[in-house]
Amino acid sequence: MGDLAARLATVRARMRAAALRAGRLPNAVELIAVTKGFGLEHIRAAMALGLVEFGENRIQEALPKIEAIGPGPRWHLVGHLQRNKVRRAVDAFVLIHSVDSLRLADEVARRAREVGREIPILLQVNVAGEPQKHGFPPEQVAAAGRHIARRPGVRVRGLMTIAPLAADAEAVRPVFRRLCQLGAALREDIPDADQLSMGMTDDFEVAIEEGATLVRLGRAIFGERPPALGNRRKVREST
Numbered sequence: 001m002g003d004l005a006a007r008l009a010t011v012r013a014r015m016r017a018a019a020l021r022a023g024r025l026p027n028a029v030e031l032i033a034v035t036k037g038f039g040l041e042h043i044r045a046a047m048a049l050g051l052v053e054f055g056e057n058r059i060q061e062a063l064p065k066i067e068a069i070g071p072g073p074r075w076h077l078v079g080h081l082q083r084n085k086v087r088r089a090v091d092a093f094v095l096i097h098s099v100d101s102l103r104l105a106d107e108v109a110r111r112a113r114e115v116g117r118e119i120p121i122l123l124q125v126n127v128a129g130e131p132q133k134h135g136f137p138p139e140q141v142a143a144a145g146r147h148i149a150r151r152p153g154v155r156v157r158g159l160m161t162i163a164p165l166a167a168d169a170e171a172v173r174p175v176f177r178r179l180c181q182l183g184a185a186l187r188e189d190i191p192d193a194d195q196l197s198m199g200m201t202d203d204f205e206v207a208i209e210e211g212a213t214l215v216r217l218g219r220a221i222f223g224e225r226p227p228a229l230g231n232r233r234k235v236r237e238s239t
């Protein structure tokens with residue numbers, strides 16, 4: 001916990017430098033602190049350092065934290081969302097990053113209408129075509145965006161992707177560049193779909209250089225997760 005302030009300062013400095021290298025304003029990139037696997041003490045310490053935007057991967061882990069912390073943070077769902085958990089997600093999150101199918105989008109829209117809300121969402125794109133990951137194929141993004149944008153109850157705010165694991169972040173630069181291109185095309189139909197959620201602990205600087213507006217960082221801020229959680233899944237999640 002004592003290292004949290006130093007890690008956060010380092011992250012912010014790296015984010016700023018990456019934005020400046022790309023000729024962007026540093027404040028054009030929002031930091032989402034992903035708290036998967038970390039307890040309330042970590043969240044409260046991060047809040048004390050000025051963090052407001054927090055991300056969680058799983059509904060069942062997120063809801064007890066959200067209730068215990070109370071007002072203040074803005075919570076993002078950055079992991080896979082099952083349709084049977086949509087109602088709880090609609091109540092809890094300010095932005096759902098991981099809408100990965102038309103059926104899921106329709107269910108989010110339906111549940112949002114039931115409670116009289118309009119839910120901001122991002123369309124998850126499987127840019128690299130990895131079979132173990134969720135998301136729209138790149139060639140379906142434009143049509144999916146138009147379809148979903150017509151549904152009352154949701155507001156399409158942009159795109160999200162999870163890059164493949166790579167020893168060198170430069171190897172995934174084409175993934176981020178492709179999502180940026182898809183985002184630009186989507187904005188021709190949906191002008192306010194201006195958010196790109198891409199970049200995690202191992203590759204966020206490259207993502208910022210390629211146009212990320214939201215980066216999802218867990219380990220870079222909070223350190224390594226408990227081994228039991230870290231080994232539970234071999235497929236990397238949105239952190």
